[in-house]
Amino acid sequence: MLSSLTIRTLASLLCLFLGLASLSSPLSARDSNAAVLAGKRVISVGADYNFPPYEFAGEDGEPTGYTVELTQAIAEVMGVHIEIEMADWQTIFEDLHSGRLDVLQGIAYSDERARSIRFSSAHSIVNYSIFARKDSPVINDVTQLKNKEVMIQNASIMHEYLIDNNIQAIIIPVQTHAEALRLLASGKHDYALTANSPSLYLSKEMQLNNIHAIASPISGQRLSYGALPKNEDIIALFNEGLAILKNTGKQQQIYEKWFGALEPAPFPWKKLGLYAASIIIALLLAIGAISIWNAMLRKEVEKRSNQLKSQQEQLIQADKMASLGILVSGVAHEINNPTGLLMLNLPILKAAWIDALPYLAKHAQNDPSFSLAGLKFERLRQELPYLLDEMDQSTLRIRNIVNDLKDFAREEPNEITQEVNINDVVSTAIRLVDTSIRNATDDFELYVDKRDPIIIGSAQRVEQVMINLIINACDAIEKRQDSIRVTTTLSLDEKEVLIVIEDQGKGIDPANLIRLTDPFFTTKREQGGTGLGLSVSAAIINTHQGKLAFDSEVGKGTCVTVSFPVYQPNTAMEGAFSNTDIFELPKKNKSLS
Template sequence: MRKIICVLAILAGTQYMGFAQKKADKTIIYGGDKHYPPFEFVNAKGQPDGFHVDLFRAIGEVMGFQVTFKFDDWSRIRQMLEAEEAIDVTDMFFSAERTQVVEFANSHAVVSHELITRDGTKNIEKISDIANATVVVEKGSILEDLLKKSELQLTVIGVNDELEALNLLAQKKYDYALVSGYQAHRFIAENKASKLSPVGPVVLPLELAFATSKGRTNLIQEINTGLEILKKTGKYSKIYVKWFGEKEESILTKISKWVGLSLFILLVLSVFWIQTLRRMVKTKTVAIKSELNEKINAEKRLKSRELELKEAQKLANLGSWKYDFESETIEWSEEQKTIFGLAINDPVPDFEKFIEFIHPQDREMVTDLFSNACDNPIIYTFEVRAVNKKKENKNLWIKIKPTYDGLKDKIVGLNGTVMDITFIKDVQTKLEIKNEELQKKNLELDKFTYSISHDIKAPIASILGLINLMSIELTDKKSQEYIEKIKLSIDKLNNYVRDVLAFSANENKKINADVIDFEAIIAESFALYKYLKGAKDIDLIVNINLKEEFLSHKSRLLLIFSNIISNAIKYQRHDKSDSYIKITVSGNSEKVDIIIEDNGEGINDEHMEHVFDMFYRGSLNSEGSGLGLYIVREVVHKLNGTIHVQNLAGGGTVFAIGIPSLALEKS
């Protein structure tokens, strides 16, 4: 069965390759370490180069997508990948912990590492010999993670790259550097005066694989398919030889070299063995006692961690399991048995009995995923419904990870976890119901606000018409004074209704991407308030420094400019003859910065922190509704922008607004 699935997977991969080659608009951004030759680095021409660059570009060619490269320090690249920011793929050493935050493709290389020191007389026989030392490693690497978690009480120093680690070691700043063997020997050969040398055996051979952010399993499958195609066509071997080996030699030459090398190594080992035999005999007893104590302590720690793991699984409602193909044995943790309603002493069910717990509508999916996992070394995660032995309905989140044996180059088993998310699903369902009710109430409130505001505007218009008639017929001074006061009050009410409608429109109106003409919007905003008292006495100064097309929402930008401009006109200093509003717009197609400055009355410091609050007015004499600047802030936030205000030293205020392009959201 597994062989048939494997053949079908290869045929599907071949068909997928043909389909993928038809794509022309897909681009994958590869993030690489700029200081990690020969795998990846920035060459003398300032261009991305190395084994991974050639390999991933070849994968893109056979799978039909374009590849662009973004190189930086490794710690920064890792942060961008995990945050799903700016890059799609990078290379990373595989570890079980890292599978919690990234998705791994099949490994394509194994990298060994070595301890480097300045003191060539040191002899490290086991890793515990470096206890309490200071070790420098590449920041954000798996080596840093492993050393920090060790119980050797090491002082671990993280730096930008392995080359920096070796340079710092050569400057006598630390005891050891733990780096890749290739990087170490290359540095030692090029810097003989550094007096650096490897000590002890080669350590930590780690699998290197391409990785994506969590959940991008489709891209992982494409990468695996591309790697398989490159290996079958021989292109992978050519790329590998280009960066790590010489051109092909005859079989006789290779055998001669290996025989000679083996004899040389045998001779060196013989001499070394004779020289160290006496010392080994003297220290053997001490070493045995030390190792025995270590084993005893390790067993104690292991038991303690097993108890901690059980407690952690109980708290998280998380069970674990594993299955070995060769021995056909299945293991379940205690918490997994509890999830499925089994007693601790109950036997572990086989797959046929396990599938009976799964909801009938989900069984086919679960069977297919377990079958695929037997032949594809990628992680599967999925949600299913189940009914346990106690007839309790459960929602479960299952993860399957194939156990890959690199030496045998095949999958030898499966392992994974089962999380009981029934409570979470119940809470989520209740929350969704509450959100629907809240959205319905908000919609009803918006409709009510909009209806009331429109209903008020009609009688306001009628009152203004009557006031105009009264001003014509009642010409005496006292009547005209009363009429003017009534008109001012009606204007305030009209402005309030306008602000309420503007707020409602900002909350509910769909955001559309318009090509923005800032000069036209500013001119339109100023024209809306040319009837205000003092509008003719204020100069409008506009500087637009924007050479690229910018996309945003036109009517919302009009709200921003009109509200700030109207405030500047209302609160200008009438004792000045040079009142102005200065508007500067600068930026590019991705973001604009808007500066709106006036030399008016300014804002009292005691009111500054409240100017954007709803219905806040600095004094009882304020003519506004207290909604203008609140609406401005809400509109800016709706456009994912920022806004700040401060007083100028010579009087007046300045608003600083930053708005990103809506084109970025579309991309």
């Protein structure tokens, strides 16, 4: 009968051909000085020196393998120079975090790693199996590794997996897969949890015939390019290069070069008649497994593609904000100069009017027809103080708007560590979109929580979210008597800050509700909408550990709720407010300034 190992080996090797498309075109990465002189960007790339056939040191000591050729091909099509540095995995992983390396070319994705590392779309899928000696007991689940000595590559994704899932195995860290397999074959320790393709490759090369894979209970891991957030532009570059190579077919060419030669072991045909039924069943199972795996891969590719789009949107928005910052700096300077003169001269005009008023009144007594600027003196005496006050208030409003624009466009660090007063941020956002509100509705109300809710975050980015949501509410309004209401408050347990934007506009089709934050989705394409606003806003809210919720009914309006974790540096004041102290009085349109 066909052994279960043979069936699993067949399925694993067949799955390799259905991995994400790959491509290649060798590019020399030797002469850094020549690259600099040629104007090419030089990027340092880290690779594992013993992870065949993905990446390893060849007989001449030079980097080779699937991901090495893929990286060289990307460098060629994108016009950059790369320098590949090889070491054990733990070393290059630490070098990435220290900033000595710009990017790793074969790092497995995990949600934990994604908190500090930016990932490209996946270029391959690697499967992991539990390897054992042929006389060892067979196990089918990682939980059975409890209290067993399990060799694992140090700092690898499986090392993190065993720790994060509390498997309670006795972890034996080693530098390479080769070391783990060699020790296992020599009788040391109980099991090895290693990658399938490298382990099969190394077992064949080292002629280790007494070990085999006994279980593959862990789903495939996506291998990608990975870099620190400060090098997100490098990830965008590699993503674009991958797309080009995939479309030209070169990624598949490289993939077939390195994985096409891995043929499954021949079936035992000595008793073909007796085993015919078993072989047919095995093939049917393999086809079924491949179909399921292929469906899973499609979902993973779609997920990673959506993440890539989101990253591209953020880069677009960052570029727009940088341009806006430059523009605002120049415009603010030009506006502030005449505004400063007005603020300086208006008080002098007021004082001059007050000083001249007795003389003008005396002259008016002698000449009843006395007029100034085409107005009778009595009328001018009543209206001129109001005119001067309005000019003074308008000048202050110009200054506030310019300052708000400068704050909105100012570049901020990536770290979100500011104490942000939500009432201040919302009020500033409303000042910035005052014109849009006035053009949309005659019924605008603002309610702010008198407890001054505070969050930890970026005031500029939260402002950006509020501006986008309020403008969307204005766009939804079809009649000037329809209202817009903005409210800030705390949740009942006072653990969240809530910002609620309600409008009586046209509402949102239920079919579109689940797509509102999708990149490039918009119902306002004809009006110039790009579909980036809500997607960027959702990403900002997620970065602040917040939530974004929509409730809408066609023809009746929409309610958007943004929630952030509240920051409470001093909990001694909890409960110090009564219900009647929570809100300030509503502010109408006329008080927005």
